[in-house]
Amino acid sequence: MTKELTYLNYLKQERLPHQWCPGCGNGIILKLSCLAMEKLNFPKKGTVMVSGIGCSGRSAGFFDLDSVHTAHGRALPVAEGIKLANEELNVMIISGDGDLFGIGGNHLLHASRRNTDITVICISNAIYGMTGGQCSPTTEISSKTLTTPRGNADTPVNVQAIVTAHNCFYARSTTFHFNHAMKCIFEALQHKGFSFVEIKSQCITNDGRRRGFKNSYEMLMSYKDNYKINNSSNKLEHNEIGIIK
Template identity: 50%
Template sequence: MKERTYEKYFRQNRLPHIWCPGCGNGIAMKAIVLAVEKQKLPRDKTIIVSGIGCSSRASGYMDFDTLHTAHGRAIPFATGIKLANPELNVIVITGDGDCTAIGGNHFIHGARRNIDLTVVLFNNTIYGMTGGQASPMTPLHKKATTAPYGSVDRPFDACKLAQAAGASYVARSTAFHVQHLTSMIAEGIACKGFSFIEALVQCPTAYGRKNKMPDPSEMMKWMRDNAVMKAAWDKLPEDKRTDKFPIGVFHEQQTVEYTKAYREVIELAQGGRK
């Protein structure tokens, strides 16, 4: 059996976690520490910042300096940490409601600034912690406690949003594709700019049960059967795309990173002395 070297990244005394049986958040959290290990990030110089919601409880289980902020505000806090001390590696864990609803403005402006954060969105398409209310990423016509007749609100594609707003790296994977998800996050960490990785995770309790998919393994099979690698997706005819979704790297274009840009401001202010 392969040694579970990643276990050192967890606060063993804080486990077991509070997530429901069958939840995908643990898989995404593990993918993050695997990516941290892969990129050999120094643990004392790596900060995990999260918002509020199921996803955001992950920070408490991870043995780094960790910050569990307020609902939607992880990115501004993370921006402050990175600007105050650019040598720190800052990873943000957020959820679909946290990131794209209450934190939507911070999300697009973090991407616009292109500050070197790695933002991992655990997308369970629902507000899980509070019992299953609709989020801006709940698929059309799916049910939630606040959308008892099915949601008529068009969902965000958070990846397109991040790209349009100026992120340097944008990717998507799922809790089923663990290795793939890990490498997407690892690449995001390596990118010196705003990196955004959407990790589709199953929520059997708050989402699945309301939408005829209460079995977590069924939800993961749905991911397996409907996720299409980016290269294949690009060749897929429009009529074959129904119900399917692309995963992989959607965008990678390193532009000026914000803390670097601010170094230039400092040099200008100091008359080019540095």
């Protein structure tokens, strides 16, 4: 008899397989958020999923919950509005780095200032993946993309400083650190107030191949080599993952 994966009940299984590229990390994050919701026994009727535009914006459609696919960059104000209209709902956002920091950057600033009780899961793949691999606000310095063929000249945006400046929950993890990422989402969902989880994810099709990775497994393993877990400090360095409350 086949074991049943109960966390898949949060997904519309008839819509699987999803349309993301082979080896994309978005599927792992979809699974992670389902596992965290299952652990907390979130009811299907009282949970709302909001997403913006981009590869990751498609994820709201896969959840068997009430979900909104909003305009570009406007996932945060829509989620805040839903939460203010009915405070009993659990409101979650799954969106990408280009959507949250690039187009909706100003909304992130003010959402963290207002401190509404919503949870943001940011799939940070450091690229505008859907449009072909342009340089995004989180692209690391000297990284090759479509628009920066000689290496990115600018420093990436410091999201940690923006979110923690207003004493909000901030957590950073990667798709390789599966249990750590699940713990981050689990604690973010329990936290009262604005909570932000940034999960580094691999994009092999438009990002990794320009940077010299052969497959998505190599990108997963690069997270293992480059990131260290930090449990004690109140500030994370650029190569550390952890939780700041």
